Amino acid sequence: MAPGAAHFSFRQWSRRLIRPSDTLCRRIGTDRCADIYPLPVASTPPELHTHWDMGASSAPGAQPLDDAPPRHMTAAEFREHGRAVVDWVADYWERVESLPVLSTLPPGAVRAQLPSSPPELGEPFPDLLDDMDRVIVPGLTHWQHPGFFAYFPTGASGPAALADLLASGLGVQGMLWQTSPACTELEQHVLDWLAGLIGLPERFTFAGTGGGVVQDSASTAMLVTMLAALHRASGGQVARDGIDRGRYVVYTSTEANCGFEKTARITGIGASAVRFIQTRADLSMDPQALRAAMEHDARAGFTPVLVMATVGTTSTGAIDPVELIGPVCREYGAWLHVDAAYAGVAAICPELRWIHAGVAEFADSYATNPHKWLLTALDFDACYVADRGALTGALSVLPEYLRNGASESGVVVDYRDWQVPLGRRFRALKLWAVIRWYGAAGLREHIRHSVALAQQFASWVGADERFEVLAPHPLSLICFRLRGDDSANRELLDAVNATGRVLLSHTKVRGAFALRLAIGGTATRREHVAAAWALLAEHANIARHSLGRGHHTEAVSPETG
Ligand SMILES: *Cc1c(COP(=O)(O)O)cnc(C)c1O
Secondary structure, three states: OOHHHHHHHHHHHHHHHHOOOHHHHHHHOHHHHHHHOOOOOOOOOHHHHHHHOOOHHHOOOOOOOOOOOOOOOOHHHHHHHHHHHHHHHHHHHHHHHHOOOOOOOOOOHHHHOOOOOOOOOOOOHHHHHHHHHHHHHHHOOOOOOOOEOOOOOOOOOHHHHHHHHHHHHHOOOOOOOOOOHHHHHHHHHHHHHHHHHOOOOHHHOOOOOOEEEEEOOHHHHHHHHHHHHHHHHHOOHHHHHOOOOOOEEEEEEOOOOOHHHHHHHHHOOOHHHEEEEOEOOOOOEOHHHHHHHHHHHHHOOOEEEEEEEEEOOOOOOOEOOHHHHHHHHHHHOOEEEEEOOOOHHHHHOHHHHHHHOOHHHHOOEEEEOHHHHOOOOOOOEEEEEOOHHHHHHHHOOOOHHHOOHHHHHOOOOOHHHHOOOOOOOOOHHHHHHHHHHHHHHHHHHHHHHHHHHHHHHHHHHHOOOOEEEOOOOOOOEEEEEEOOOHHHHHHHHHHHHHOOOOEOEEEEEOOEEEEEEEOOOOOOOHHHHHHHHHHHHHHHHHHHHOOOOOOOOOOOOOOOO
16 A cells, blocks of 8 residues: 555544544644644554545545535525625625726735735635725726726626626536536527527528527637638648648738737637738728738638628727628638627617628628627627537537437537537526516617717717817727827827726727727716716817917817717
């Protein structure tokens, strides 16, 4: 017998004999318990020998098994603390407007307030809530602040937060249909609902040849669909033998999300296989330039694998002409993925459904993030494929320990084959709760409210001759700048953000520094957008003054504008 095993056996045995009380052991911690009852590495008690000598526990350094459970939170305690947590979150939502939007703590300030080592003994739960107030909240940038206009919103909402709690409480792992049929079937169903709401064709649903899957992000949707496209283009060879270096090329516009290049790196085709297609005047992909690039590559012996079109680019909200890009993809046999991470959900409104022109006819896959503009708190990306076989062909691996009758029957969906990880949580509950709480009509109201506020803001900017609007803005993102140089615009952005009342972000539009104001947060109302404009108008003169270039044009006020 290995020495470790003897040590282990004796400690177990002696614990039974000496038996420090379980409660004591728990209070002082198992490690300290072992120090208090130091045990010689010797004489295994014969009656326990055969039992303890078995299995992995005889590995060197193995710790004694402790058959006492830890002190879990009881159901009664969970009820009590759960109510306190719900109250805490509700209070946070009520007071978030009074907090500065952007956290201004220096690097390391949050960590400096945390103990250097974890607690040895459990602590009362209310202590954690105290630290939420004391340590965490001051270190937050408040994405749920009604003055948050940076990047794109991520809408936390009551139903989404509560559904997340339900998912955590159930703690199911839905890798296979069999490991929780409801987890899989609700996801299929809710994603079919969403497909109908945003006007995706039947082939993207489970009634057709495709279907939807919840991913964590639009970037992951890019990854799995690029893998599916490579699978299709290579007839399965990529999955088997890996990437043929220098053979495959993929396309997107110069305005596409940076996740695309990262995806090319991860799949192994490499960043140099990405062709960035130039854009037209409205910053959408130029389909003629795409055709020229594909033609050139095909002649040079490359295989055009995939084109990613964007409906609502991250930088300016530009909408690529999918109906013109689609035929080019068909011609060269390339997979067409449509990234509608931010904008796609706007198609819930019939009057905005034009943003999906061409998707029904031409797209092989499509993704939108309800966690941005559809009140479904992070994380939730709805990713659709028209041919689920390409996706599962690329990603399915079947080890013996996952074999089961339901999977082999072929009539169920095993979502592990639709994603990178094996395990998956019950995220569908979140969108289910959001759709059921708001109803389709409520979701349309949310989108229309955001769009109306954005149009109002754009009209104020457009009516003030110190400013210019830089890009088309049919939805809820406005890109604009002060007529002046980049440094005046940077100064203006810093000045309004420093007030703590709003947060805007920036981008470059045709090389020039531009401010971005994105609307769609759960709490944002007209008065918050008006306040943002008032701040911009007020600070505009200061920014221009400091460069010695001040006109003194009066701001058009939100009330008169
Ligand atoms: C936000 C965004 C992404 C990235 O989304 P993640 O879900 O964070 O990966 C991709 N594309 C577009 C157009 C986006 O707006």
